[in-house]
């Protein structure tokens with residue numbers, strides 16, 4: 530089966546992404562051939578492409594970018610009993626998505642409910658399933674707690690904000706501008722703090738009467754993490770789940786002593802490797818979307834072949850949250 534993919538042979542800027550024709554074999558016994566209808570673009574694709582992830586965190590080259598997508602099952606392997614030709618499916622955490630068709634182990638696929646569109650799944654599954662484990666498993670947000678969410682108008686930030694509110698939390702969110710503060714308020718953020726004004730730690734402490742927050746969700750990393758620790762209450766939890774500004778450096782464990790803090794640097798993969806947990810997380814996420822608890826903004830669409838442009842726009846903060854790449858054949 531002929532397909533095409535957007536791949537890299539070396540790390541670098543968006544220009545290293547190029548189109549390549551690929552020849553797909555028939556699915557192995559536990560595999561499925563899917564035709565993508567939409568492919569999500571995530572920050573992790575930028576880390577893979579740019580070389581921010583190295584060693585065991587990097588993708589072996591050459592690599593087809595993309596870790597999430599949605600599509601239609603076209604062929605199933607001999608041992609696959611859970612899926613049929615024609616099923617609509619979505620997935621997270623499986624590199625190789627930037628192609629019009631791909632082979633993928635059946636256990637990586639989630640059948641999509643009728644009321645979840647392909648584009649919503651492709652745009653939001655990584656972000657939604659991340660929000661699920663961040664709020665409900667890694668740290669269990671309790672009603673009445675105050676939480677701090679950095680980049681609250683980003684893709685993950687918007688989902689975290691709405692879901693944390695539904696769990697009964699008060700949400701403080703950092704944003705880069707007054708416009709984004711207004712956007713955050715529209716998604717239920719109680720206190721939007723414009724971090725570009727410089728005094729965001731003091732603002733967070735003032736909002737909490739000096740106590741600090743129960744948990745901080747920090748996707749920024751290098752530029753914010755040590756200050757995030759200052760925003761925590763005694764025995765608070767700091768979660769660095771993203772490194773948009775670079776990886777946290779020179780972190781001294783002793784910094785946790787004074788307030789007995791807990792720190793974590795998680796990856797979604799650890800929370801969806803187990804099939805039962807993966808299915809439960811996806812069901813929980815689809816449920817909050819279905820019930821309108823979490824609203825997913827319309828995805829920004831690019832042709833799959835414009836992947837380099839989409840990378841550049843995403844990296845340069847020139848787009849709204851949650852871009853998707855659409856193959857010509859979709």
Ligand SMILES: NC(=O)c1ccc[n+]([C@@H]2O[C@H](COP(=O)([O-])OP(=O)(O)OC[C@H]3O[C@@H](n4cnc5c(N)ncnc54)[C@H](OP(=O)(O)O)[C@@H]3O)[C@@H](O)[C@H]2O)c1
Nearest residue numbers: 572573659680683684685705748770771772774795796797
């Ligand atoms: N560990 C996991 O399981 C997991 C899962 C999913 C995602 N993530 C990570 O979560 C992060 C966010 O992903 P996303 O999809 O939400 O991305 P996104 O939609 O692009 O959001 C990123 C946000 O970061 C802000 N930003 C960019 N540079 C910044 C800086 N130097 N200082 C402060 N804010 C900055 C941007 O807001 P402004 O333009 O307004 O500043 C933007 O809203 C990424 O690092 C991603 O890898 C991790």
